[in-house]
Amino acid sequence: MIKIGMVATREFTKYLRLHFFIAQIVRSANVNTFYNVIAQDGADPWVYKHTDGWYYFTRTTGGDVTIWRSRTLTSIDAGESRIVWRSPNSGEACRAVWAPELHFVQSRW
Numbered sequence: 001m002i003k004i005g006m007v008a009t010r011e012f013t014k015y016l017r018l019h020f021f022i023a024q025i026v027r028s029a030n031v032n033t034f035y036n037v038i039a040q041d042g043a044d045p046w047v048y049k050h051t052d053g054w055y056y057f058t059r060t061t062g063g064d065v066t067i068w069r070s071r072t073l074t075s076i077d078a079g080e081s082r083i084v085w086r087s088p089n090s091g092e093a094c095r096a097v098w099a100p101e102l103h104f105v106q107s108r109w
Contacts, residue, residue, distance in 0.1 A: 039059065042059035044098060045058075048103075063095075065086075068080065
């Protein structure tokens, strides 16, 4: 019985080592292979799908408010873009421009 227990313990130890080895590979593969298909850069994203069929997108850029638009959500980052507001060099709104939003209310942006 002791012999069987020792063999079982050795097999279980091998199993645990293999399990942890595979878990490390899977964890590192998941971290290294993630690819965001929506946007490659930028924090605080905001997306609006308008009734005109276009997706409108904005995000924190730092010193301005840029709006992108695209027919598909997955190509929004490569869509056409336009800066709609730029921060002034001084005053209250001269820095820390973050988390812009888009709203279409009563047929107006």
